Amino acid sequence: MNKKTVRDIDVTGKRVLVRVDFNVPIKDGKVADDTRVVAALPTIEYLVEHGAKAILMSHLGRPKGKVIPEMSLRPAADRLSGLLGREVKFLPDCIGPEVEAAVAGMKPGDVVLLENTRFHPGEEKNDPEFARKLASLGEIFVDDAFGSAHRAHASTEGVAHYLPAVAGFLMEKELDILGRLLEAPNHPFVSILGGAKISDKIGVIRNLLTRVDALLIGGGMANTFLRAEGYEVGESLVEEDSVPLAKELLEEATEVIRLPVDVVVADGFAPDAKSKVVGVDKVPQGWRILDIGPETVAHFADRLSGAKMVFWNGPMGVFEFPRFAEGTFAIARVLADLKNAVTIIGGGDSVAAVKESGLADRMTHISTGGGASLELLEGKTLPGVAALEDK
Ligand code: ADP
Ligand code: MG
DSSP: OOBOBGGGSOOTTOEEEEEOOOOOOEETTEESOOHHHHHHHHHHHHHHHTTOEEEEEOOOSOOTTSOOGGGOSHHHHHHHHHHHTSOEEEOSOSSSHHHHHHHHTOOTTOEEEOOOGGGSHHHHHTOHHHHHHHHTTOSEEEEOOGGGTTSOOTTTTGGGGTSOEEEOHHHHHHHHHHHHHHHSOOSSEEEEEOSSOSTTTHHHHHHHHTTOSEEEEOHHHHHHHHHHTTOOOTTOOOOGGGHHHHHHHHHHTTTTEEOOSEEEEESSSSTTOOEEEEETTOOOTTOEEEEEOHHHHHHHHHHHTTOSEEEEESOSSOTTSGGGOHHHHHHHHHHHHOSSOEEEEOSHHHHHHHHHHTOGGGSSEEOSOHHHHHHHHTTOOOHHHHTSOBO
8 A cells, every 4th residue: 555554654742633433333323343443443543552542523314414312322432432442431422612622621641532523514525624723633643444444524625635644544445455456366366246237336347357266156246147148037126227338348348247047036025025946037027136047156156266356245045034144155255265266355345244144254354344345346546545645
């Protein structure tokens, strides 16, 4: 990675403003899933150990510039405090005299968490005045919020105009591993793409196609490709507008793209719909494809065996319905059992599916950035990354 990190600057005794991604699910006033808090620990612990004063900020949810008490970050402060084993003082706002006074009273090694930056309209507008106020709290800016780096907001991009800006360890790890996928993948490099729509992922498909040895397509996205091959897919989710594009991709990359050979069809879009496994040429009229079939899993597993690098985005079926989750979970098991492969999972629903499979800890890397990881893989420059200082 060509960006400076927190290791490249002297943080001792300094007020370090850290953008973390604590956009966590809250249930009954508690953090329901602390993955993102845990992911931020290496940077926070480093700052504490090096005698910095860590001032953490994040957004949570979509309060749209208003104070919404249910979207307070206070529960995240409690959880972080438990994980760090030290007090994390929670401040009731992210700017203003009360916050300034609390920050002025910090000692080296102290950690505070500011209230939700999106309680102020200036956050999402990237208002320079709001960014300047946030920035005035620190002497250095550390961005560790990879999951928010695709957004040019005041706390992810704006503040970098006022302070020396460097990457935290999570940001560094994400950029390193996803950057490697694009710049120097290990071969054979196999990518599995699925999820709802081809139109959401076209940039990613194009960018990966030139790099992979095989591209395995499942999920709703596969339906459009199956249509392009001339199959009837009944009531399946299909993007008719994208059929010509799918045809084009299939022509360009016949050797690389692999589609399902069998599918699980259902007589309705419901968890208890009647279902059966059929060949892709036998989808009955009025039925819809909700998962890949067992032959497809075997075929994909064959393609994956011996892979040295795997990137997976997009569930293979409607995994939210247990009956149609088997294809997705089976692929997770295949990845978990690969030997000597770097396995990388990106995308909000894909990560949720892999966690649900219980195999998350057997993957090399689970990206904490849904939208950010996809935009990076499309080849886009993320504003939150561009704002950091080059090495
Ligand atoms: P990610 O968030 O990992 O990038 P997407 O948002 O693109 O993934 O896609 C996830 C959604 O795709 C899930 O809600 C899942 O139900 C849906 N999906 C997968 N397969 C199908 C299918 N065959 N028909 C309809 N929806 C599907
Ligand atoms: Mg999604």
